[in-house]
Amino acid sequence: MQRYFIAKEQFENNEVRLLGEDAFHAVRVMRMKAGDTFIASDGEQRVVLASVREASSTEVVAAIAEELPQNSEPSWSVTIAQALPKGDKMELVIQKGTEIGAYSFVPFQSERMIVQYDGKKEAKRLERWGKIAKEAAEQSHRCRVPAVEPVRSWRELVKSIASYDLVLFCYEREGDAAEGVGIRQALNSWSSNRGSDTSAPSVLLMVGPEGGFTEREADEAEAAGAIIVGLGKRILRTETAGIVGLTCLLYEAGEMGGV
Known part of the structure; x- marks a missing residue:
């Protein structure tokens, strides 16, 4: 499943937003549309599964469906x-x-x-x-x-x-x-x-x-x-x-x- 690293400010209430190049990639390359899912991370504390609500090549709005564990990082x-x-x-x-x-x-x-x-x-x-x-x-x-x-x-x-x-x-x-x-x-x-x-x-x-x-x-x-x-x-x-x-x-x- 596609993953995107986004700024903390793009996590708001129960939604995440993909902007700029990420939105373009999601819509034009990955062909995402309403109902499709992706993983979003702030690179520090949060990793979530998100479901697309609205999609354009400049902004993707998605609802947070689930908080995911962070278990892919080496301890060293x-x-x-x-x-x-x-x-x-x-x-x-x-x-x-x-x-x-x-x-x-x-x-x-x-x-x-x-x-x-x-x-x-x-x-x-x-x-x-x-x-x-x-x-x-x-x-x-x-x-x-x-x-x-x-x-x-x-x-x-x-x-x-x-x-x-x-x-x-x-x-x-x-x-x-x-x-x-x-x-x-x-x-x-x-x-x-x-x-x-x-x-x-x-x-x-x-x-x-x-x-x-x-x-x-x-x-x-x-x-x-x-x-x-x-x-x-x-x-x-x-x-x-x-x-x-x-x-x-x-x-x-x-x-x-x-x-």
Whole structure:
């Protein structure tokens, strides 16, 4: 069933209203008419089943038929920190990361970035990335839309490491240590040091650019508290690494259903 994320102000009494692009999509793309149903969420506290009363390409008015449980969100809050990749690769990371269960995304600048960062275009990029996150959250029936944060410098990202319960730094080591410590090993070690704390953690997953992280960046991240991990024997593309790392994390957390 189609899901829409709408502003809290669009919930009024026992009705919800779809406006703008959402109304156009509902009527022109989904062909909704009176009596059809959809799911609406404010992205925070409410998820409802709504039945269309009136429909036009500019506004859809629907009656709230049922309050629905919010049970599609992972208990672990995993943020993907992705070094800015070239082209539209960031869009893929956001789309697939949202579908899998990422909590938020932090694009950042790194030494070996191929793309030239242009701060003047950031507002437009963030708007585009936010729209992709919203559409992916609707498609995958998330209860909230992951935030896409403004682009950070490397220094800003390193300073933020202390604010997370666990930080994993994806790094391709050379030679005999090419595989590095795996995510399962890192989680086991981290869990044993937590003692009796069983609360769901906030996790930062750091992914480098096409050229990978530098040794200096790895040293700085580790000194700030990050755990250096490998993602296996094969070299992954930058847009693949975060998706794989996120999937491994949520699998180990028991968040991938019956897989």
